[in-house]
Amino acid sequence: MDVNQVYLIIQYACAKNQSQGYISPDDFNNVLMPVAQKSYLDYLLGEYQKYMPQRPIAVVEFGQNERIRESLAPLIYGANLFPNTTTGIAAFPSDYEYSDNMWGLYGFYNIRFVQQDRLDSYIHSSIDPIAENPVYLIQHEGFHFFPENFGSARLSYVRTPPSIVWGYVLDSNGIPVYNPSTSQQPVWGDTDIYQIIVRALALVGVNLQLGVVMQYASDIKNNGQ
Amino acid sequence: MTRRAYIERIRRLIYGSQPPSEANITVGLVNNYLSDAIAVAAKTNYTDNLKLEGIASVNNSFYTTFKSLAVVTDDQFLWKITLPQIPVGIGGIEGISKVVLKDSSSPQLSYPVVLLTENQASFQKGMREIPNKLIGYPEGEFVYIQSTLLLSDYTAQATMVSGGISSDLDSTLNVPSDYFPVMNEYLLRILMVQKNQIQDVTNDGSDIVRST
Numbered sequence: 001m002d003v004n005q006v007y008l009i010i011q012y013a014c015a016k017n018q019s020q021g022y023i024s025p026d027d028f029n030n031v032l033m034p035v036a037q038k039s040y041l042d043y044l045l046g047e048y049q050k051y052m053p054q055r056p057i058a059v060v061e062f063g064q065n066e067r068i069r070e071s072l073a074p075l076i077y078g079a080n081l082f083p084n085t086t087t088g089i090a091a092f093p094s095d096y097e098y099s100d101n102m103w104g105l106y107g108f109y110n111i112r113f114v115q116q117d118r119l120d121s122y123i124h125s126s127i128d129p130i131a132e133n134p135v136y137l138i139q140h141e142g143f144h145f146f147p148e149n150f151g152s153a154r155l156s157y158v159r160t161p162p163s164i165v166w167g168y169v170l171d172s173n174g175i176p177v178y179n180p181s182t183s184q185q186p187v188w189g190d191t192d193i194y195q196i197i198v199r200a201l202a203l204v205g206v207n208l209q210l211g212v213v214m215q216y217a218s219d220i221k222n223n224g225q
Numbered sequence: 226m227t228r229r230a231y232i233e234r235i236r237r238l239i240y241g242s243q244p245p246s247e248a249n250i251t252v253g254l255v256n257n258y259l260s261d262a263i264a265v266a267a268k269t270n271y272t273d274n275l276k277l278e279g280i281a282s283v284n285n286s287f288y289t290t291f292k293s294l295a296v297v298t299d300d301q302f303l304w305k306i307t308l309p310q311i312p313v314g315i316g317g318i319e320g321i322s323k324v325v326l327k328d329s330s331s332p333q334l335s336y337p338v339v340l341l342t343e344n345q346a347s348f349q350k351g352m353r354e355i356p357n358k359l360i361g362y363p364e365g366e367f368v369y370i371q372s373t374l375l376l377s378d379y380t381a382q383a384t385m386v387s388g389g390i391s392s393d394l395d396s397t398l399n400v401p402s403d404y405f406p407v408m409n410e411y412l413l414r415i416l417m418v419q420k421n422q423i424q425d426v427t428n429d430g431s432d433i434v435r436s437t
Contacts, residue, residue, distance in 0.1 A: 133251070
């Protein structure tokens, strides 16, 4: 599904011809799509807001099964990291959103994520010495590897979704007309783009105070299509 | 079967699939417990043999010979060999069956050292020497040999109950397959204790379990 179809579906749901609502291209490009994409990404990665006491598991979580991974597949990228050999720090990739897994650059041996409060136990483990079982922390500079003179790593990560842009030119009447050459197409699969559309509609419903649109978006989000 | 393959079997049983990257039951941890499991299996074999045949012994399949062990001086006419592991505590000295010395230049092997228990070693002190035989006794991870000969010119070979070389995961696990179930039972029981333990996942300065 291309960006023009996405735009048309949203316009249709808002019944623009009945003068109840109109979504401008700029609103679509700068507000609806960024928010809807982030919202859906958050949903696929596992919304911690839905954790239950004693059970930190969301309804849908990254890596839960092939279906979820297929949905995120357009955003799963790989990168080779070469941490500073003194500090052990490697910066996040510029489009980094979420860490999938980390391996040694050669041989795919596991490099484990640990939290700061367990670092001492990992560093001083005599059963799994840190030299042969490297770990990393996540902090503001990026990935902090231990041992710090650790050589190189291979990262699999989820990137920030690229922008969805409905490009246009104005016709003689000043009405925007779709222009594929200046548009940026969604990377998502068709079933996933519907999830993004309903999240956009939820926001539109709030903005226009359209209860019907909000209800429609809510039904699809909660009960499926 | 190699150690690595056996460890993979255990981890897959615990995780119900290939272990994930977050798996806390690591290869190193299972390998660490494996020595205990081998000892349990050897002890079971020892008691099985005693029950069945009336003779206490450990099946040969449990034994491994470690070679090129250095012989160093410990005291006057007392020589010391460091074993790769403490022998299992079966019987008096059943954990280690044979120690020989090797002259690498010839190369020839000596007759086996006569190994004594600690009590026998104290009785033996002051007794007349056995011609052409070396007397020794295991103690912890060492074997001590009493001799007036200069033994540091030789290396030692020790045959002992051991699953093999624990530091080499690709080495063969020296346990007969009919005793794998004994090891499985021990390892699964102890590792599932860790797996099922509720963890303190909050970093709040209190050693109180708040969540799983």
